[in-house]
Amino acid sequence: MTTYADRGFFDRAQAGALELPNRLVMAPMTRNRAAEDGTPEPIMATYYAQRASAGLIIAEATTPNAVGRTYPNIPALHEPAHVAGWRRVTGAVAAAGGRMFVQLQHGGRVGHPDNSGLTPLAPSAVPLPGTIYTPGGHRPAVVPRAMTAGEIDATVADFAAAARNAIEAGFAGVEVHAANGYLLHQFLAGNTNRRTDAYGGSVAGRIRFPVEVVRAVAEAIGPERVGVRLAPGVTVNGIAEDDTDALYPALVAALRPIGPAYLHVVFADPGQELFHRIRADWPGTLIANPALPWPSPFPADGGRAAGERLLAAGADLVALGRAFLANPDLVERFRTGAPLNPIRDTGWMYAGGPDGYTDYPTLHPSSPQPSSQPSAQAEGRLVPAAAAC
Numbered sequence: 017m018t019t020y021a022d023r024g025f026f027d028r029a030q031a032g033a034l035e036l037p038n039r040l041v042m043a044p045m046t047r048n049r050a051a052e053d054g055t056p057e058p059i060m061a062t063y064y065a066q067r068a069s070a071g072l073i074i075a076e077a078t079t080p081n082a083v084g085r086t087y088p089n090i091p092a093l094h095e096p097a098h099v100a101g102w103r104r105v106t107g108a109v110a111a112a113g114g115r116m117f118v119q120l121q122h123g124g125r126v127g128h129p130d131n132s133g134l135t136p137l138a139p140s141a142v143p144l145p146g147t148i149y150t151p152g153g154h155r156p157a158v159v160p161r162a163m164t165a166g167e168i169d170a171t172v173a174d175f176a177a178a179a180r181n182a183i184e185a186g187f188a189g190v191e192v193h194a195a196n197g198y199l200l201h202q203f204l205a206g207n208t209n210r211r212t213d214a215y216g217g218s219v220a221g222r223i224r225f226p227v228e229v230v231r232a233v234a235e236a237i238g239p240e241r242v243g244v245r246l247a248p249g250v251t252v253n254g255i256a257e258d259d260t261d262a263l264y265p266a267l268v269a270a271l272r273p274i275g276p277a278y279l280h281v282v283f284a285d286p287g288q289e290l291f292h293r294i295r296a297d298w299p300g301t302l303i304a305n306p307a308l309p310w311p312s313p314f315p316a317d318g319g320r321a322a323g324e325r326l327l328a329a330g331a332d333l334v335a336l337g338r339a340f341l342a343n344p345d346l347v348e349r350f351r352t353g354a355p356l357n358p359i360r361d362t363g364w365m366y367a368g369g370p371d372g373y374t375d376y377p378t379l380h381p382s383s384p385q386p387s388s389q390p391s392a393q394a395e396g397r398l399v400p401a402a403a404a405c
């Protein structure tokens with residue numbers, strides 16, 4: 017039996033062709049700091065460069081085409097201005113010694129005409145339950161339009177084009193977001209995919225579109241520059257899989273010959289058989305993002321103990337979200353046993369600005385530390401946590 021017991025956070029590791037100085041990955045986190053048109057703002061370069069000591073940064077969900085936009089101020093990668101904006105970010109991270117992938121996310125039914133100017137597209141005309149955040153506040157979700165075969169092909173091509181843009185923008189690779197109830201996950205789950213064509217019905221039908229996207233992206237930029245994020249059994253954004261244990265082994269088997277650099281499992285639990293099944297079936301790098309209490313109480317150790325359990329259970333890398341959000345120097349804090357900054361805000365996301373974003377203190381400030389209290393103005397802009405995944 018394979019044993020992983022000697023793995024530690026501070027070992028060197030690999031993701032595809034990329035050498036990583038440690039096994040700690042900054043999980044993708046939507047922070048809504050891009051300009052209205054999806055161009056990354058300069059403050060995003062500061063934020064990510066502050067966190068460059070992560071073994072790998074996976075930058076936040078980024079939209080591959082206009083209709084795939086989820087929420088306001090989400091970055092994108094389908095126009096030259098987006099590429100130029102991201103280039104500032106990747107340049108700052110590289111200058112600080114870091115490495116970066118970017119997550120490509122099409123929202124599918126998690127979108128709104130007030131955010132994208134367009135009717136959302138989804139596998140089937142099944143609306144998101146509840147409301148969605150827009151610049152004008154929460155609005156009831158609209159009924160999405162079921163994608164035609166032509167729109168499916170065009171969307172696959174948009175992912176591939178966005179991946180090429182990501183490489184042009186200086187990213188080491190892209191992570192295809194097939195988790196948390198967005199478009200690819202909507203194709204996987206039976207309650208959101210009611211199609212009767214080749215993209216629905218059986219497990220083989222429902223995995224077809226996600227596999228086509230990953231294959232197209234891998235052909236565009238090379239499989240060693242592609243990761244895939246999965247959320248088996250996760251019910252975020254109204255997803256209900258009724259065949260998780262059949263779905264994910266089939267998906268992993270279909271992804272394996274494409275040869276992506278890594279799989280990234282969200283809310284991973286070493287107590288679950290499926291986690292071990294995925295580990296056994298996946299010969300490449302496996303990133304695990306531990307299942308921590310959500311949204312609270314956030315553990316004082318930031319997920320360290322849960323991450324160590326996942327390494328011992330076979331994960332190659334551990335992704336942490338909120339711990340990196342609040343601790344730019346998380347790697348050093350783990351290495352030295354220093355206490356962690358608590359998360360200051362309970363909403364996680366802002367509509368903009370440095371408060372709760374670039375102002376978390378480090379152990380050894382190289383420049384004057386900003387105030388650790390968010391301004392009342394920033395507090396007033398908090399967006400509910402349910403919007404962020």
Ligand SMILES: Cc1cc2nc3c(=O)[nH]c(=O)nc-3n(C[C@H](O)[C@H](O)[C@H](O)COP(=O)(O)O)c2cc1C
Nearest residue numbers: 043044045046076077305308336337338364404405
């Ligand atoms: C503010 C915020 C934004 C998030 N945005 C994304 C995202 O863009 N893409 C994604 O796959 N997950 C997103 N997530 C989920 C995180 O990547 C991660 O899975 C989650 O926070 C659990 O990890 P943690 O317990 O270490 O925070 C977000 C989480 C937070 C807190």
